[in-house]
Amino acid sequence: MNEPRRPEIEPLQTNDTATILVGTALWAAALVVLLIIQPSPDHQWWIWTCVAGIGGGAFGLLFIRRRDRKRPPGPTQQPIEPSTTVPPG
Numbered sequence: 001m002n003e004p005r006r007p008e009i010e011p012l013q014t015n016d017t018a019t020i021l022v023g024t025a026l027w028a029a030a031l032v033v034l035l036i037i038q039p040s041p042d043h044q045w046w047i048w049t050c051v052a053g054i055g056g057g058a059f060g061l062l063f064i065r066r067r068d069r070k071r072p073p074g075p076t077q078q079p080i081e082p083s084t085t086v087p088p089g
Contacts (some may be wrong), residue, residue: 016064017061017064017065020057020060020061020064021057021061023053023057024053024054024057024058024060024061027050027053027054027057028050028054030050030053031047031050031051031054034046034047034050035047
């Protein structure tokens with residue numbers, strides 16, 4: 001039974017930098033809240049979890065930006081050429 005093969009799905013174009021920034025900002029907000037309410041000594045690890053989340057977000061930003069610099073422009077990402085025409089003014 002040979003069923004026709006489904007066409008390949010193109011990957012979604014996402015803004016990875018914005019996603020990582022939002023996640024890192026949420027970890028930072030959680031850290032500020034925890035520093036204000038001062039959890040009990042048994043729950044001090046919550047603070048370090050937030051710090052690790054912020055560190056992971058910083059690493060993610062560096063990684064994504066480095067990846068984007070090394071990636072050749074795809075068919076939808078045309079390199080921007082400087083304009084040689086002077087706009088009317």
